[in-house]
Amino acid sequence: MSDAFAIEAKGLTRRFGDLTAVDHVDLSIPHAQIYGFLGPNGCGKSTTIRMLCGLLMPSDGAATVLGLSIPREAEKLRSKIGYMTQRFSLYEDLTVEENLEFIGEVYSIARRRRHERVEELLELYRLRDRRQQFAGTMSGGQRQRLALAAATLHEPELLFLDEPTSAVDPQSRRDFWESLFALCDSGTTVLVSTHYMDEAERCHSLAILDRGALVAEGPPHKLTAEIAETVLEVQAADLRAARSALDGISAVESIAQLGSRLHALIDAELADPAETVKRTLAEAGVEARVEQVEAGLEDVFVSVTRQRGEESRS
Amino acid sequence: MISVSRATAVARKEIRQLLRDRLTFGMIIGIPLLQMTLFGYAINTDVRHLRAGVADLADTQLSRMLIADAEASQVIDVVERTHSAEELRALLRKGTIYVGVVIPRDFERRVQSGHRVAAQLMVDGSDPLVLQSARGLLDLPVPGRARRVPAAGAARTFELRAYYNPERRSEVQIIPGLIGVILTMTMVLFTAVAIVRERERGNLELLINTPVRTIELMMGKIVPYIAIGLIQVSLVLLVGSIVFRVPIRGSLVDIYLSAFAFILASLSFGLLLSTVARSQFQAAQMTIFFLLPSILLSGFMFPFDGMPRAAQIIAEVLPLTHFVRMIRGVVLRAATIEEVGSEILPLAIFFAFTLAIALVRFQKRLD
Numbered sequence: 001m002s003d004a005f006a007i008e009a010k011g012l013t014r015r016f017g018d019l020t021a022v023d024h025v026d027l028s029i030p031h032a033q034i035y036g037f038l039g040p041n042g043c044g045k046s047t048t049i050r051m052l053c054g055l056l057m058p059s060d061g062a063a064t065v066l067g068l069s070i071p072r073e074a075e076k077l078r079s080k081i082g083y084m085t086q087r088f089s090l091y092e093d094l095t096v097e098e099n100l101e102f103i104g105e106v107y108s109i110a111r112r113r114r115h116e117r118v119e120e121l122l123e124l125y126r127l128r129d130r131r132q133q134f135a136g137t138m139s140g141g142q143r144q145r146l147a148l149a150a151a152t153l154h155e156p157e158l159l160f161l162d163e164p165t166s167a168v169d170p171q172s173r174r175d176f177w178e179s180l181f182a183l184c185d186s187g188t189t190v191l192v193s194t195h196y197m198d199e200a201e202r203c204h205s206l207a208i209l210d211r212g213a214l215v216a217e218g219p220p221h222k223l224t225a226e227i228a229e230t231v232l233e234v235q236a237a238d239l240r241a242a243r244s245a246l247d248g249i250s251a252v253e254s255i256a257q258l259g260s261r262l263h264a265l266i267d268a269e270l271a272d273p274a275e276t277v278k279r280t281l282a283e284a285g286v287e288a289r290v291e292q293v294e295a296g297l298e299d300v301f302v303s304v305t306r307q308r309g310e311e312s313r314s
Numbered sequence: 315m316i317s318v319s320r321a322t323a324v325a326r327k328e329i330r331q332l333l334r335d336r337l338t339f340g341m342i343i344g345i346p347l348l349q350m351t352l353f354g355y356a357i358n359t360d361v362r363h364l365r366a367g368v369a370d371l372a373d374t375q376l377s378r379m380l381i382a383d384a385e386a387s388q389v390i391d392v393v394e395r396t397h398s399a400e401e402l403r404a405l406l407r408k409g410t411i412y413v414g415v416v417i418p419r420d421f422e423r424r425v426q427s428g429h430r431v432a433a434q435l436m437v438d439g440s441d442p443l444v445l446q447s448a449r450g451l452l453d454l455p456v457p458g459r460a461r462r463v464p465a466a467g468a469a470r471t472f473e474l475r476a477y478y479n480p481e482r483r484s485e486v487q488i489i490p491g492l493i494g495v496i497l498t499m500t501m502v503l504f505t506a507v508a509i510v511r512e513r514e515r516g517n518l519e520l521l522i523n524t525p526v527r528t529i530e531l532m533m534g535k536i537v538p539y540i541a542i543g544l545i546q547v548s549l550v551l552l553v554g555s556i557v558f559r560v561p562i563r564g565s566l567v568d569i570y571l572s573a574f575a576f577i578l579a580s581l582s583f584g585l586l587l588s589t590v591a592r593s594q595f596q597a598a599q600m601t602i603f604f605l606l607p608s609i610l611l612s613g614f615m616f617p618f619d620g621m622p623r624a625a626q627i628i629a630e631v632l633p634l635t636h637f638v639r640m641i642r643g644v645v646l647r648a649a650t651i652e653e654v655g656s657e658i659l660p661l662a663i664f665f666a667f668t669l670a671i672a673l674v675r676f677q678k679r680l681d
């Protein structure tokens with residue numbers, strides 16, 4: 001494995017007893033990119049990140065992170081990576097400033113530089129007014145800014161962010177992502193896990209994980225362009241009736257209601273899907289407008305996780 | 315390479331948290347005070363009105379005066395009268411009385427001779443406070459005898475026979491040993507929860523991802539508590555000597571040296587528990603599990619010599635056993651650290667051994 005990628009993993013696997021939390025995941029993550037892990041609860045995002053940090057032993061497979069082989073050389077990696085844990089892991093009974101100073105000290109940053117960095121980060125993440133506030137008394141968004149400040153204090157080359165915006169309002173989320181792009185521009189590689197589609201869409205590239213396996217990978221636009229299914233939107237007065245009519249078509253893989261519309265994923269095998277759907281609805285006596293639309297990431301997500309579900313059932 | 319500054323960072327953080335944690339902070343002061351108050355009752359040498367039985371075999375005016383004097387001292391209340399020492403022994407065994415006064419048939423002659431003890435005190439020695447109080451009667455003046463300061467060679471009024479406790483425990487043996495009990499409780503508990511707490515609160519996942527080394531982390535966790543342990547030692551010594559009038563016969567330096575060795579052994583054991591326990595609750599449970607045999611087997615409560623061999627072997631492993639021997643020697647018998655220094659080696663071995671296991675057990679990993 002070379003240094004061409006910030007992270008390379010081959011067959012990375014982690015089992016907890018009978019459960020395979022991460023199942024033969026291969027990754028090649030380039031430098032200075034924002035790379036996303038998208039997947040539902042329990043799909044193995046945190047476990048994969050922990051293995052890549054050297055915090056969990058892989059049951060199988062190997063990974064190279066920043067040219068260091070994991071977990072053997074994990075200690076050498078420590079000062080080069082930053083890790084923002086899913087659960088807030090700074091000290092709640094220390095103040096914002098004390099937390100950052102402590103982190104600076106354990107990363108052995110010289111005193112003057114450390115003070116400078118702390119000031120920079122307090123400014124950057126709008127925590128200056130809260131420097132004397134106990135971390136435990138801060139709001140979710142403030143904590144997340146503090147955690148990001150702590151994870152980037154030692155200017156790591158590679159940053160792992162495990163669901164960094166799960167407790168954050170949309171505006172703060174936008175701000176947060178702005179700062180991620182700024183870090184990325186300065187050469188930092190960012191690996192971020194999420195289960196928000198809008199966040200996934202912002203990544204340069206992303207991996208969709210499902211039940212431990214990597215089921216799709218690539219830049220978001222490529223993933224949506226290459227979706228195997230046709231996406232139809234159905235508008236009708238009686239959505240309930242429309243829905244039950246659609247349920248009768250075997251090629252319809254999934255239906256989701258979006259306000260006053262139905263969003264349906266149709267198997268690509270079905271010739272002329274819009275016509276078929278229209279006809280079926282008309283036969284059922286449902287008056288409806290059917291329109292083919294571009295697939296979104298959510299459609300990709302449903303499509304790939306569904307395929308795997310069928311495979312594992314058969 | 316070990317970084318002192320990283321260890322210092324951990325220690326400073328630990329102290330900060332400690333100062334803000336009112337409960338723990340309260341325990342540092344509260345546990346010694348509470349324990350001393352509880353045990354203080356037991357070491358109160360001023361216990362009075364012990365139930366007593368009398369076998370007055372002489373039954374003369376003089377013997378009756380002696381008994382009256384003994385009662386007047388308020389140390390004993392005569393509740394039983396028997397006709398033989400044998401009956402008194404039976405009462406003693408049943409626990410009906412704590413003290414038996416046997417006045418022999420030839421009491422008058424003994425008194426006149428002046429160099430034979432005049433009578434006998436049978437004491438339930440299983441209770442140190444009873445034994446101590448009964449000692450107060452040993453030199454009770456016999457009404458007929460000249461009231462002079464007993465000269466060398468002059469016989470005492472009573473001969474003391476302690477039953478059920480041949481060791482005849484010394485006066486204030488509890489307080490010095492209590493230092494050890496308090497330190498075991500607090501030192502082990504504080505470090506036992508130290509790492510578990512970080513794990514429970516989620517801090518550990520962040521901490522182990524930093525370059526801080528296991529040994530630095532452990533040192534940072536131990537150092538603040540050494541200071542706290544020494545503060546507790548001072549507190550117990552101070553209150554012990556002022557309130558309970560424990561004589562401090564040995565040198566303070568030797569006392570603190572012994573305490574230092576013991577504190578290290580307790581802290582490293584706490585760290586070991588910390589790597590085993592999954593929650594703070596478990597850590598506390600394990601501490602109690604360790605505390606009980608320490609209190610019971612160390613010689614703090616029951617004499618080492620009286621224990622079965624198996625218990626003695628366990629006791630030799632427990633740090634408190636060695637500390638109790640040292641601290642009693644230094645505080646009460648004015649022994650020097652050289653004289654009791656042989657007890658430091660087992661403590662050092664215990665420290666090195668438990669710390670080594672803790673270091674090996676603590677992986678900078680989550681699994």
Ligand SMILES: Nc1ncnc2c1ncn2[C@@H]1O[C@H](COP(=O)(O)OP(=O)(O)OP(=O)(O)O)[C@@H](O)[C@H]1O
Nearest residue numbers: 016019021039040041042043044045046047048086
């Ligand atoms: N220490 C562990 N012991 C046993 N099972 C575990 C352990 N850690 C994780 N798991 C299991 O492994 C699976 C993957 O967990 P993981 O935390 O990686 O999921 P995730 O993708 O991060 O989920 P979420 O979005 O909820 O954070 C889950 O089923 C979880 O229950």
Ligand SMILES: [Mg+2]
Nearest residue numbers: 045046086162
């Ligand atoms: Mg997770």
